[in-house]
Amino acid sequence: MSDLHTPELEQLRLSNVHAFYGESHILHGIDMKVHRGELVTLLGRNGSGRSTILKSIMGMVGRRTGSIMINGKETATLPAFRIPRLGAGYCPEERGIFASLDVEENLLLPPTVRSGGMNLDEIYEMFPNLYERRRSQGTRLSGGEQQMLAMARILRTGANLLLLDEITEGLAPVIVQKLAEVLVKLKEKNLTIILVEQNFCFAAPLADRHYLIEHGRIIEEISAAELPGQMELLHRQLGV
Amino acid sequence: MNLALFDIPAAVLLGQLMLGLINGAFYALLSLGLAIIFGLLKVINFAHGAQYMLGAFLALLLFRHFGIDYWTALLLVPILVGLFGCALERFLLRPVAGESHLYSLLLTFGLALIIQGTFTNLYGSSGNAYPIPAALRGALSLGFMHLPTYRAWVIVAALTVCLAAWLIIEKTRLGAYLRAGTENPQLMQAFGINIPFLVTVTYGFGVALAAFAGVLAAPLYSVSPGMGANLLIVVFAVVVIGGMGSIVGAVITGLAMGLIEGLTKVFYPQAATTVIFLVMVLVLLVKPNGLFGKEA
Ligand SMILES: Nc1ncnc2c1ncn2[C@@H]1O[C@H](COP(=O)(O)OP(=O)(O)O)[C@@H](O)[C@H]1O
Numbered sequence: 001m002s003d004l005h006t007p008e009l010e011q012l013r014l015s016n017v018h019a020f021y022g023e024s025h026i027l028h029g030i031d032m033k034v035h036r037g038e039l040v041t042l043l044g045r046n047g048s049g050r051s052t053i054l055k056s057i058m059g060m061v062g063r064r065t066g067s068i069m070i071n072g073k074e075t076a077t078l079p080a081f082r083i084p085r086l087g088a089g090y091c092p093e094e095r096g097i098f099a100s101l102d103v104e105e106n107l108l109l110p111p112t113v114r115s116g117g118m119n120l121d122e123i124y125e126m127f128p129n130l131y132e133r134r135r136s137q138g139t140r141l142s143g144g145e146q147q148m149l150a151m152a153r154i155l156r157t158g159a160n161l162l163l164l165d166e167i168t169e170g171l172a173p174v175i176v177q178k179l180a181e182v183l184v185k186l187k188e189k190n191l192t193i194i195l196v197e198q199n200f201c202f203a204a205p206l207a208d209r210h211y212l213i214e215h216g217r218i219i220e221e222i223s224a225a226e227l228p229g230q231m232e233l234l235h236r237q238l239g240v
Numbered sequence: 241m242n243l244a245l246f247d248i249p250a251a252v253l254l255g256q257l258m259l260g261l262i263n264g265a266f267y268a269l270l271s272l273g274l275a276i277i278f279g280l281l282k283v284i285n286f287a288h289g290a291q292y293m294l295g296a297f298l299a300l301l302l303f304r305h306f307g308i309d310y311w312t313a314l315l316l317v318p319i320l321v322g323l324f325g326c327a328l329e330r331f332l333l334r335p336v337a338g339e340s341h342l343y344s345l346l347l348t349f350g351l352a353l354i355i356q357g358t359f360t361n362l363y364g365s366s367g368n369a370y371p372i373p374a375a376l377r378g379a380l381s382l383g384f385m386h387l388p389t390y391r392a393w394v395i396v397a398a399l400t401v402c403l404a405a406w407l408i409i410e411k412t413r414l415g416a417y418l419r420a421g422t423e424n425p426q427l428m429q430a431f432g433i434n435i436p437f438l439v440t441v442t443y444g445f446g447v448a449l450a451a452f453a454g455v456l457a458a459p460l461y462s463v464s465p466g467m468g469a470n471l472l473i474v475v476f477a478v479v480v481i482g483g484m485g486s487i488v489g490a491v492i493t494g495l496a497m498g499l500i501e502g503l504t505k506v507f508y509p510q511a512a513t514t515v516i517f518l519v520m521v522l523v524l525l526v527k528p529n530g531l532f533g534k535e536a
Pocket residue numbers: 021024026044045046047048049050051052053
């Protein structure tokens with residue numbers, strides 16, 4: 001990939017995206033642009049529509065309109081199972097570990113979508129716990145281990161656009177620390193990351209940019225440099 | 241050897257157990273297909289009995305009109321009927337996939353009636369004999385009984401296919417897709433798995449298993465349009481006892497229910513046709529999700 005280090009390469013662009021679950025209209029015209037290697041967060045209160053933005057990108061909502069481009073390709077008309085092949089890897093809020101598969105089967109489940117993913121040895125080096133428990137049933141793992149597994153699963157596939165939904169939710173501080181280290185390593189690999197987070201202290205030092213979401217709309221875009229000046233707004237919106 | 245148990249000669253007992261095992265082999269094959277289909281599609285396939293009959297009839301017709309022998313039919317018929325199943329899924333079941341389960345249930349029930357009715361119209365409702373292949377004529381002496389070679393073959397073939405299906409599901413990549421797709425198809429799509437295609441293939445595979453059972457049954461029972469309908473009622477009871485969607489449960493329960501039926505024939509023949517339903521009621525009272533079903 002010759003364009004790998006082009007800093008301004010557009011990895012993801014949403015234009016006027018509306019999303020619906022049945023009759024409920026959840027997203028109201030989302031516009032956002034994420035460059036290769038950037039880490040952006042989606043901040044907002046519970047129910048503001050952050051998970052729905054990630055699901056819209058993955059084609060997992062009932063209906064969506066507008067345009068979603070991944071790596072320069074329009075996904076609006078693609079069936080959901082084609083979207084990961086453009087390089088998107090999704091880590092759902094509920095983690096989605098399969099109970100009928102053991103840890104290693106869970107790890108090996110998602111097919112490779114492009115070259116350059118981590119191999120099993122590298123994954124086990126990054127997450128030694130998973131190696132020790134590779135024969136355990138997936139859902140027998142602790143919450144932290146399940147989260148590691150859900151992350152590791154998409155690192156193997158070579159996805160270069162990672163959509164991570166509330167990965168620190170309910171985890172002990174040591175594990176949150178471990179996840180922060182992992183994200184730093186992934187940034188060094190120039191992966192693009194969209195992070196939905198409640199834990200602002202976790203997200204703030206890692207992020208290049210923040211989108212503030214309310215009622216299915218983006219109400220503010222804040223770069224890392226602007227963050228100190230916007231703490232007042234964030235405090236009001238999120239209580240941080 | 242005449243070890244009397246309740247004054248029943250051991251030979252009679254073992255003979256009935258053997259017959260029970262043969263019935264059980266059919267229950268296992270059919271409930272396995274139903275369980276695989278239910279697991280991924282959440283469809284109760286009421287056409288399963290008709291698809292079994294279709295297997296037997298197709299073998300008969302291929303033999304009559306084209307001289308295609310048993311062994312070829314054993315391979316060819318499941319493929320043809322399986323492809324027919326794929327088409328049924330793609331063009332009839334898929335359009336109602338988002339609707340209430342009642343739609344697919346009534347759809348497959350209607351299909352069963354149409355298929356069975358068509359064959360009754362064309363060939364009448366009486367039975368047709370299918371010759372036992374030359375290599376499997378005669379009987380094996382087991383000491384306590386003479387077991388017709390064909391029946392021994394049925395047990396071996398059915399168990400082999402069940403074992404192979406289990407290995408595919410538990411040990412292969414495709415099987416992992418099937419298991420994971422059964423749990424969370426939407427997430428599987430988010431990983432890039434073509435779930436609509438997997439659903440079509442899985443339905444076709446379940447139907448092919450039914451057709452395979454049909455070909456196996458052709459030389460044993462007379463081939464008639466109603467042969468599947470009668471069997472399916474019992475097989476549904478087996479699936480309920482084993483637990484909807486449990487692969488291993490379907491096979492073990494199928495064999496066990498065949499054996500229980502055989503035993504009942506020895507000790508209390510009047511109850512032989514109802515004993516499985518009795519077991520079903522008991523199991524539903526004690527474990528509503530079935531012996532091998534997951535707790536809800
Ligand atoms: N499957 C669904 N069906 C209907 N409404 C949903 C569904 N999922 C989420 N919603 C609604 O969409 C809104 C946004 O939810 P979500 O994107 O999960 O918010 P967040 O992730 O920011 O907490 C909420 O009002 C929620 O109730």
